[in-house]
Amino acid sequence: MKRTKKELQPGDRVFVGIDLHKKKWHVTVRTAELELFSGSIPGCWKALERILDRYKEHRIYTVYEAGYFGFWLHDHLIDYGAECIVTPPSLIPQEYGNKVKTDRRDSRKLAYFLAKGMLKRCNGVRLDKWVFCDMILHGS
Secondary structure: OEEOOOOOOOOOEEEEEEEOOOOEEEEEEEOOOOEEEEEEEEOOHHHHHHHHHOOOOOEEEEEEEOOOOOOHHHHHHHHHOOEEEEEOHHHOOOOOOOOOOOHHHHHHHHHHHHHHOOOOOOOOOOHHHHHHHHHHHHOO
């Protein structure tokens, strides 16, 4: 884990890039100028929540790639109070000539592009809305 000691001012925005896998997630936390944390955590909501709790007094923006995880993490992050973008992997800007792909680089890239406002979002449906749609479709 890499940590940088810098005092955040109240009102600073914090950007979190999350690279998801089944057992481990790699998380990078940064401000617009400086990386604050980068490390692997167990692949569960509670572990991510512990990291986000460190920055609770700041405005938190999060991003992860759309994939087989769906939108359940998005729902947890929104309920937590963080802004969340789920971005399609095909719309993430690529560096030409750089073919090295690691979890750490992916989470850092997501956090950086989020801080610069360069990511597009997928529109997901929250779980409570799915239940409502299911009731309408099936007449329950």
